[in-house]
Amino acid sequence: MSGDPARFLNAFAQALAAMALYRDGHPARERALDVAHQQIQDLQSDTARPLFTFLGDEVVFGRLPLRELKSWDWGKRLAQAGIQRLEFEDAVSREDFEGFLEEVLARLTLSAISTEARQMRRSSIRFGAVGLKGESELAPEPLPTATISFSLGEEVDTVRWLQREVQTTGAVPLVEAEAVVRSLAIAMHGGRQVMLPLLQLKEFDQYTTTHSLNVAVLSMALAEFLGLSATDVRTFGIAGLLHDIGKTKIPLEVLTKPGKLTAEERALMNEHPAAGARMLLEVEEDLDLAVVVAYEHHIMINGGGYPVLRYARDCHQASKLVHVCDVYDALRTRRPYREAWSFEKTLGYLEERGGLEFDPELCGTFVRMMKQWEGQVALLPDVSAFITTATPPPPGAKRERTGV
Ligand SMILES: [Fe+2]
């Protein structure tokens, strides 16, 4: 059967709507997905690489504006969510198609979810309209690469809200965490090549937020580089995002203290893996991997680090993976007690510590990935809308502390 671009887009929108309404496995959701998947296959039988561009009111298929979709509001919604371009390069399996739609949906609904949730539960928190601002404006012509322009502002705000929610209620809002990870996945896959959107810390007291997002991105990148499935990649993303959730229990003065910690402060700091694991255990959903990673991400391969295990044993692969990403991001970030390390110095440190602190194979793979994808790292300033009151640390409070 021959394909039709407008028919596909309508089926695509219906599938997104059904996915927003029905849970996994619901017949209405499955049917809508089947129809849309069939439509893309039909379209690909005529056009090898169907390409859609969403420019405000206009929907363009290849170079052809689709006039019948002039009043189709999904084009505008997709463009506003940073999805200005949709291209299907190869045959898409049903599973990949569903995963991709879930990511699109997360991107579309992220701000709605977080806004609603914030208004409902914490109306005192200020937030503003943070658009998806790119470093450069999108050209009217479809760009060959970097097709999503984004700032991760919504994601940062959501994670910040999530951490406060954990602090005040003790509960971990998983729906929002999952939406953030899906949204990061689509930010990473907007172009032809994978992109690593990494946030640059602006205020010291925002470290845990930007760090959690960066560790999620790096963990997903490494999982993908290792060839894991899209579902596993996202599971690693959740584990990366929540690895330091136990830090929400530590006072900010300790977290942002320049210089050496006292013995008590150090003990408090070292509690965060166990505290995080306990919090994640309380979430009803199955978060096994995130629990293990929260608990194990500071344990070194030679048995050093913390918490100290009563009986030495090997840590989970995911914990070792997040550990490498964790240390990379910590060293690359300016902290109250030291400057940010350079790309080369950080990779050198990781290589040196392979086999001692890090799993040598994973650490070697991470270094290879970063060298290969260095050009695909997008450094984004933290432009989130939350008001912060951080004060910079006194000058001269510098000491080479690698602590993460
Ligand atoms: Fe940690």
Ligand SMILES: [Fe+2]
């Ligand atoms: Fe960390």
